[in-house]
Each structure stands twice: as structure tokens, then as C-alpha cells.
Amino acid sequence: MHKSAMPQESTDTFQDQIRIILVETSHSGNIGAVARAMKNMGLANLWLVNPNSFPDEASYARSAGASDILDRAHVVSTLDQALADCVLVMGTSARGRKVPWPVIAPPEAAVAAAENAAQGPVALVFGRENHGLSNDELQRCHYHIHIPSNPDYSSLNLAMAVQVMCYELRMHFLRGIEGGEGSPYLKPMTAPGDPGWDVPPAPVNDVEGFFGHLEQVLIDVDFHRRDNPRQLMTRLRRLFQRARLDQMEINILRGVLTSVQKAVGRGDSTPSTQAKPQATGQDNGDV
Ligand code: SAH
Numbered sequence: 001m002h003k004s005a006m007p008q009e010s011t012d013t014f015q016d017q018i019r020i021i022l023v024e025t026s027h028s029g030n031i032g033a034v035a036r037a038m039k040n041m042g043l044a045n046l047w048l049v050n051p052n053s054f055p056d057e058a059s060y061a062r063s064a065g066a067s068d069i070l071d072r073a074h075v076v077s078t079l080d081q082a083l084a085d086c087v088l089v090m091g092t093s094a095r096g097r098k099v100p101w102p103v104i105a106p107p108e109a110a111v112a113a114a115e116n117a118a119q120g121p122v123a124l125v126f127g128r129e130n131h132g133l134s135n136d137e138l139q140r141c142h143y144h145i146h147i148p149s150n151p152d153y154s155s156l157n158l159a160m161a162v163q164v165m166c167y168e169l170r171m172h173f174l175r176g177i178e179g180g181e182g183s184p185y186l187k188p189m190t191a192p193g194d195p196g197w198d199v200p201p202a203p204v205n206d207v208e209g210f211f212g213h214l215e216q217v218l219i220d221v222d223f224h225r226r227d228n229p230r231q232l233m234t235r236l237r238r239l240f241q242r243a244r245l246d247q248m249e250i251n252i253l254r255g256v257l258t259s260v261q262k263a264v265g266r267g268d269s270t271p272s273t274q275a276k277p278q279a280t281g282q283d284n285g286d287v
Contacts, residue, residue, distance in 0.1 A: 013117050014042065014114070014169070015042060016044065017045075017117035017120070017122055018043055018045060018122050018124065018169060019046075019047055019121050019122065020034065020043060020046050020047065020124055020166070021047040021082045021123050021126065022051070023050070023079055023125060023127055024049060025048065025052060025054075025128065025158065026128060027129060028054050028059040029059065029061070030157070031048065031062075031073075032059040032060060032061060032063035032064075032066075033063070033159030034158065035063040035066040035067070035073070036063050036064050036065075037162050037166055038166055039069050040066075040163075041163075041166035041167055041169065041170040042170055042173070044069055044072065046069050046070070047073065047074045047082040047123075048075045049078065049081075050076075050078070055070060079137055083123055085121055086121045088112060088113065088116040088123070089122075089125065089142050090109055090112070090113070090125065090141055091127075091133050091144050091145070092124065092125065092127070092147070093145070094132060094146070094147075094149070095155075097135060097144075098135075101139075102142070102144065103144045103145070104145055106145060106165055106168040109145045110168040110169045110172035111172055112143065113172075114169070114173065124165055125140075127158075129158055132155075147164050147165075174186050184196075192245070192247075193244070197246065199246040201244060201245075202246055202249070206247065206250050207250065209250075209254075210250050210257075214253075215233055216257075216261075217260050217261055220264055220266040221264055
């Protein structure tokens with residue numbers, strides 16, 4: 001990864017105060033998959049309410065490298081025990097209920113979780129694989145969270161629903177770190193000039209020198225005729241401008257053009273106004 005490591009600042013609140021609660025999970029493999037999803041996103045606080053089977057082989061097998069989350073999981077017999085000290089409770093549901101409850105989307109739930117985590121534990125409650133959370137359990141919640149899935153097929157696998165929520169929490173966390181500027185992990189690195197790119201962007205003068213050289217070579221090899229240009233240079237310019245060339249790429253391209261000119265015996269036709277190409281076989285070897 002080219003980006004610097006994630007700062008530790010406020011990681012502890014995030015990790016410890018956000019509580020993922022699974023109610024009466026029937027397939028212990030799902031508990032392992034939840035632990036993995038949590039650890040991937042930097043969360044660590046797992047509570048299990050009356051699981052059908054835990055701890056067991058299936059849960060540890062599915063947790064991959066997240067067995068530490070399972071080792072530390074709290075197992076309790078009622079949802080009330082898991083919620084007792086929580087300052088905010090949000091229950092997840094794949095479908096609407098008879099009496100509508102305040103519903104928030106995952107990104108807003110992440111904001112609410114982060115804001116409240118400073119005051120005390122925040123619970124995200126997930127239901128049973130076969131019939132979700134009961135109405136009683138949903139009525140313990142301040143908000144319901146619905147992941148806006150396909151209305152004709154709305155129910156996600158339990159661990160995948162946890163993954164979506166943990167991802168939203170992490171995105172919110174990463175956006176807020178480093179004095180509100182966001183994590184370097186979220187900044188794009190797509191072109192020369194972006195932090196992390198290995199070579200500086202080519203200055204306009206060098207790019208223009210390349211275009212002049214390219215045009216000359218295309219004339220030399222009888223591909224381009226100035227009396228019938230067919231927008232060739234416009235389209236080639238657009239192609240290379242889309243790439244936002246860096247300095248090494250310009251050098252390589254200039255080297256290629258010079259070699260073509262030598263091969264066709266017109267090495268002397270390079271316009272004198274062009275910058276001298278610096279590309280060598282060594283440049284290619286560095287790429
Ligand atoms: N058949 C159940 C859904 C069980 S899915 C039902 O109809 O309620 C297991 C759990 O995954 C759910 O209880 C919920 O916690 C979570 N989940 C699945 N899909 C979800 C969605 N679209 N939005 C929010 N949570 C979801």
C-alpha cells in the first residue's frame with residue numbers, strides 16, 4: 001500500500017464503543033464470518049445473545065484470522081444484558097414492520113454511531129438468519145437501519161449485512177481523521193501529481209515537444225499528411241492528455257520516436273525546436 005498507516009488517534013473509541021450484537025444466530029459459521037468482517041473494518045466488540053452453538057469449529061473456521069474477536073466475544077442469554085449500558089441502540093431489519101419506527105440509512109447510522117460513541121457504548125443489533133429480530137427486540141431500538149437492498153429480494157446474509165454496516169462505520173471514521181481532512185487511504189492516486197505517484201507530471205513544454213515529435217514521425221512514416229490531417233493530431237492529443245503523462249513516460253515516448261526515426265533513416269528530421277529526448281534503454285528497464 002502506498003499510503004501511510006492509519007493514525008491510531010480515536011481508534012480505541014471506535015473499536016471498543018461500537019458493539020455488534022448478534023441475536024440467536026443459528027449457523028455458527030456466520031458468527032465467524034461476522035468476526036472477520038468486523039476485524040477487516042477495524043471493529044472488535046462482538047456480543048452474542050443466546051447463540052445456537054458457540055464456540056465451535058465452524059465459527060473459528062469461518063473467522064479466518066479474526067479468531068481473537070471470537071476469543072473476546074461476550075456471550076449473554078438475553079438482549080437486555082447486551083444493551084444494558086448502551087447509550088444508542090440501532091436494530092437492523094430487512095423489511096418494514098406494522099408500526100413504522102424511525103428508520104435511517106447505513107451512512108447516517110454510521111454518523112449517529114460515531115457521535116454517540118463518545119458518550120458510551122453504541123449497539124448495532126442483528127437478527128436471526130431465518131426470521132430476523134422480533135417486534136419486541138426492534139422496539140428496544142432508537143432507530144432501525146435498513147440496507148437499501150432489492151425490494152423483491154431484500155434479505156442479506158447475516159455476515160454480509162454486518163459487513164455493509166462495518167464498512168459504513170469505517171468510511172465515516174476514515175473521513176473524519178487527521179483534523180477532518182480524511183485518511184490518506186481515501187485520497188485518489190490515479191494520475192501524476194496525486195500524492196503517492198512515483199514520477200512528477202510532465203510540464204506542458206515537454207508534452208508539446210512530444211506532440212511535435214510525434215507529428216513529425218507520423219509524417220516520416222507516411223501515416224500523417226498535413227494536407228489531409230483527418231483530425232489525427234487532435235485525436236492523438238486527446239488520447240495522451242487523458243493519460244496525463246509523467247516525465248518518465250514522456251522520455252520513453254520520445255525515445256521510441258527517435259528509434260523509429262533512426263529505423264526509417266530519417267533521424268535528421270526531428271524539428272530542432274523540440275526538447276532533446278532523454279529516454280534510454282535504461283529508462284525502460286526502470287519502469
Ligand atoms: N428473513 C429475515 C432476515 C434475516 S437476515 C427477515 O425477513 O427479517 C439476518 C439479519 O441480517 C437480519 O435480522 C438483519 O439484522 C440483517 N439484514 C439482512 N438484510 C438486511 C437489510 N436489507 N437491511 C438491514 N439488515 C439486514
